[in-house]
Amino acid sequence: MNIKGFYIDKFIDFEKKLNGESITNFHSFRKDAIAKFKEIDFPTTKNEEWRFTDVSPITKQNFIPANLISKIKIDKSKVEKIIFTGFDFHLLVFVNGIFEPSLSEIKDLPKNVFVGSLKKFQAEKEDLFYKHFNKIVSNDTAFNFLNSSFSVDGFAVYVPKNIVLEKPIQVLFINGSEDENILISPRNLFVVEENSQMKLIVNYNGLNNQKYFSNIITEIFIGENAIVDYYQIQNENDNSYHIEKIQAIQKDKSLFNQFNITFGGEIVRNDINSKLDGEYIETHFYGLYMINGKQHVDNHTFVDHAKPNCMSNELYKGILDENSHGVFNGKIIVRQDAQKTNAYQQNKTILLYKGATIDTKPQLEIFADDVKCSHGATVGHLDEVSEFYIRSRGVPKELAKSMLIRAFANDVIETMKITELKEQINHMIFQHLHQIEI
């Protein structure tokens, strides 16, 4: 049986398990998705958008949808080991994409703020849910339709207007099963209304070394004058596959800071998009990927300047060791109306070993005439003079390299506003690259 047939069959099993839920609006959404899934093929390297990323290892294997396996029990102590600590936060824990209330901790929230599971959000605030759900993203690959077909849960945040949510929300995904290769399909939604602010930390983690496939869609609505800081730390296991689409829509004068820190995954593809649907919007995309072994990480970003007087800035940095492969594709469209746009993009890569490679491609499409846009890409090695300087003080070579890696990552790390998070990410950088910590 081909792989699509496998998932189509599994969808029937899934429907049986749903019982009463199979007549809801949400399920008709899933049924539409599986119908589309039947019609569309998985992307191949012949598709321009997937030229450098061969997903055939993912589409050649059967991953059992997580909804069909028995629940994995996770201890609180496991959670404590992998969450970011040292500051106050709300905690949402998802095991294979399903909300786990006993491991989560939502503290006092201002009135009408919702922080929790998508399922609960749908039940409690149905109007709001349908106002935004699947309205921000457009499904356009078989992966997206696969996610929609099997989606049951994910995180949901709703912040009504004029509220500053002071504590960050930390969302922890623990993925994987003991003995089966599973498909995890989180569906996340967060809506931040006019003049409100929030910080979000999303932390993807592997349970063990068993292979799994995380296939994620995250939708974000950022209202007028709202501010969102979104830190994503992807620490899946190195045998896993991670395909994710993040789609934001921003309104007038909003500010969106997105940090995409990638450590894990054998094949990773992130699509991070923002539509700047208003004036005086600011968008910052920061990326840092530290990979080794045979890891393949493909970051596709897309900033859509639809209206005038907006600013976007993008800085993606890769540290590639051993035989790892990085891909960066940064697309910027400045539409005809979007006069006075400032759009900047940079991709910098350090190759630590001769087997590591990067494919980098800026893609600027500019239809307005009064704009400032620039892009640049650099690829290099750790600087020898700097290494000599550090060693000439008695510091051994490996440690000197660590310092230079830290120095390279600095302009991304330094931009983060949560000090404790910064320190813990620092620690993870050295751990992941098997370098000595400073």
Added chain:
Amino acid sequence: MLVIKNLKANVEGKEILKGINLEVKAGEIHAIMGPNGSGKSTLANVLTGNENYEVTDGEVLFDGKNLLEMDPETRAREGMFLAFQYPIEIPGVSNATFLKTALNEIRKYKGLEEITPKEFLALIKEKASLLGMDDAMISRYVNVGFSGGEKKRNEILQMLMLEPKFVLLDETDSGLDIDALKIVANGVNIYKNPNTAFLVVTHYQRLLNYIVPDFVHVLYKGRIIKSGTKELALELEDKGYDWLIKEEEMEKV
């Protein structure tokens, strides 16, 4: 302390040092002067183990040990120190982290205990104040956002912290105004003692008013063409290098 015999070295395949002979004893200050491109910086880099410089011949003994066999970090742990002409910036790594790491590596090599954070902080504050440096710079990233003068001063702070036996100053005076120059020279003079030696590489005599050398050597086209006492530096200031170069060319003929 340091004996250099017939040292020859290439940079990118081109011979820059063409047979240097020099002996520096403990307690002495030697100055190496010479026009641009004479090989002064090459000598400093070769002695500290920069791998972009290839030694093709000769020998260097450092307290009797074969210096050229050691990697840069081992030379540093043995007591070699180069104050760089262009110190490197290391964003993300604080001066304190950097120096504590270096100091502990050197201590480990000597079989000493690691310094405690408390002792370290007291030590760095004491040394920084000798150089008129603000405590705030201790937590700043290595050389990031430092002016030229601050970077040179930071090199001298590193020297005071790491307590090397042999100090090479590579054009430490370049880009320094007179006040910064005095501070840097003062740091050197505080540190100088009968167990240390200095090799001061400079293009101009000015620095030598403040760091007074026992011997002055003129390097030209990869060889020392004249050696003398501090008066030689004054003579060079007065007459330039041309007269010496002419003498040298005459001798060759």
